Amino acid sequence: MAWTRDEMCARAAQELEDGFYVNLGIGMPTKVANFIPEDMDVNFQSENGMLGMGPFPTDNEVDADLINAGKQTITETPKSVYFDSAQSFAMIRGGHINMSILGALQVAENGDLANWMIPGKMVKGMGGAMDLVAGVKRVVILMDHNAKDGSAKLLKECNLPLTGAGVVDDIITELGLFTIGEGGVHIQELAPDVSVDEVRDRSEATIVTQ
Amino acid sequence: MAWTRDEMCARAAQELEDGFYVNLGIGMPTKVANFIPEDMDVNFQSENGMLGMGPFPTDNEVDADLINAGKQTITETPKSVYFDSAQSFAMIRGGHINMSILGALQVAENGDLANWMIPGKMVKGMGGAMDLVAGVKRVVILMDHNAKDGSAKLLKECNLPLTGAGVVDDIITELGLFTIGEGGVHIQELAPDVSVDEVRDRSEATIVTQ
Amino acid sequence: MSKKVYSDAKAALDGLLHDGMTILAGGFGLCGIPEHMILAIRDSGVKDLTIASNNAGVDDFGLGLLLQTRQVKKMISSYVGENKTFEAQFLAGELELEFNPQGTLAERCRAGGAGIPAFYTKTGVGTIIAEGKETKEFDGETYVMERGLTGDLAIVKAWKGDTAGNVVFRKTARNFNAPMATAGKTCVVEVEDLVEPGQLDPDGIHLPSIYTHRIFQGQDFEKRIEFRTVSDG
């Protein structure tokens, strides 16, 4: 039985460690914050210029000067600190962020990532994604195992324009947790009742068992 | 009659303009601050991390956290702002400082400057001088026309290690005000009763009259 | 003392605008954008602008207003979603677009303001962003060379400023405002609150006065929110 989205987020949260500084991408990765144990101290960075990001505000706490990288209104916490965009990406590029959890369109077995552009469709831009995957110590991808049309997203090679080359460390999908390693995509953990064959069937990448 | 040191500083002060941001070197250049008209707004930068430097403190105002680039205790003014060394030199290197007034050991007729090192003697280091001469919009040298042994300091070529190549704009000595230009050192202004011949006698550089 | 102070956006931009110029515009999304100066630039009719800004506003607010009037020739941005005018003009070939990764754009401005003509970064190596750019190896890793960026004019929004030009931003509205301010040949700052020198903590100033050439206090900031997300508390 494949993991639900909540279970995927909970599994991703288990990869966090006490004291970590973490950047969460827009969409499903944002929800990982809901699954962090109360006694674990994790500090969220928002690349528009903040550490120590808090949850959404109540209606009367809303502040136009306080948004996250997804342009959503947020709140501050006692540990919050603000800085400018150059300082924010100095932090990211300089390898000071422990982990980034991001979505993906495609991941290749060599760690290549594509998550910003589909040629022919409107191009919105990469935002901070290229900087994050190039600079953050560990890049974890949280995504559906397959595209909506059923096609594989874990590939031998990405055919969409890359966000970064050889940048992905781990992938979490509804089927399990995978690591980019020698010879391809290594299965670290499978969701209940998911077989290696199912992972192979639903992937184009070389799947390696331990 | 050659200018006194006070007259040299006063002459240098005349080169300042209202609204200028200025960095003054250690020694005689520091005294230029004493000759600025009351109604002129000049903002002094200290490269250790301050704009809006004030005068020396009274005895009970002395603050160990408030020094200038010469490590002397100073005071702040209502316009003061502090920043770190990287930001300070971003300001200097980025061409945001209007003028720097510095001392010199030697100046060559092509604008080369030597003011940081005498090989064989102890080498103290260039401090911020190389950054200042490379980055500041206009570099004015304030120095004695000759060395203590009478030798020329305005030369065809510097023989001491350079602080910067082709960086000097103007030179003020007790004999007058000079500008680096086409063909050599141009006389802009002479101190009272100083002749062109005297300048030529006491210089090795090509001296150009207007 | 108050030679930097102007009455409003139109006065503060007087003499600074010309067709074909490059403008660096602070803000992230609609947060911390110089909304009064954007309106004044629209009203001036200046055209063929190259604008470096992380985003392009929305259709009817922020830089979207200058797209509606077709005053923009080229955008240098990291993300231009949320703007249908942009999409239409871009797909019709009426608008040039140069994508910069967000951190590269920020660093290019910081470098431009700091007298650094080029720097190396890992960001974008192996992607189309690095195509046509020089690369170099350091300690066994490949980096791409990116150029410092400067503009004719930086338009910046801040919270408080003093009449000498010292400036303080508020919360995440700081964003690109600070690095872009340093990279403009001229920098104009609009503030919510203009105060006298000495009223800002000298240890807490984000943009030293040396970068601020002109400053004015804007009236009735709209400060529109792009995505109002709330919880039940």
Place this chain on the structure above:
Amino acid sequence: MSKKVYSDAKAALDGLLHDGMTILAGGFGLCGIPEHMILAIRDSGVKDLTIASNNAGVDDFGLGLLLQTRQVKKMISSYVGENKTFEAQFLAGELELEFNPQGTLAERCRAGGAGIPAFYTKTGVGTIIAEGKETKEFDGETYVMERGLTGDLAIVKAWKGDTAGNVVFRKTARNFNAPMATAGKTCVVEVEDLVEPGQLDPDGIHLPSIYTHRIFQGQDFEKRIEFRTVSDG
């Protein structure tokens, strides 16, 4: 929550010191130097140190203490006047010295902390500082390439810090402390006043907690003044 907090300099440096390491030391002259950690490093007996610091202290205070004990193999500095121990050891060939222009040293640290392996600057072009370094032309001007600098350990002095690691400096004691903090693989901060999270203005923090790996409150700072210059008022 307080896992970054240590009782004193010795505890805060425990396990971080080893012979031959590179240390980045904040401060300008004797202003804003991490005086407690310098003493603890002296007492540890660690040797063959490479120390990047704008200055080398005076004979009997600051980094001069580590020169007296001959724990330093090499200094990377912009100005080392005011230290006779330094002069004697350097002239005797017992001490290596790498001069960096002050702004280049600051930018090298800032770059090292920001993941920038190299950048170009006009500073030093045509001087012995540029000898053996790559140069490149941009827009008709020659620039020299300088490398980002990182160290095994950054030792930093600040005014206030919170237990999460957010840090505030005071006046000109900020200097090299901020850029060096970002360039240390580990960064330890000594503060005059350690407070709880929430007590510092989040818009006024100079060094975000992410850079601070360990922090402690120093007791009885000497804060020696190098040149006490006074006026009659």
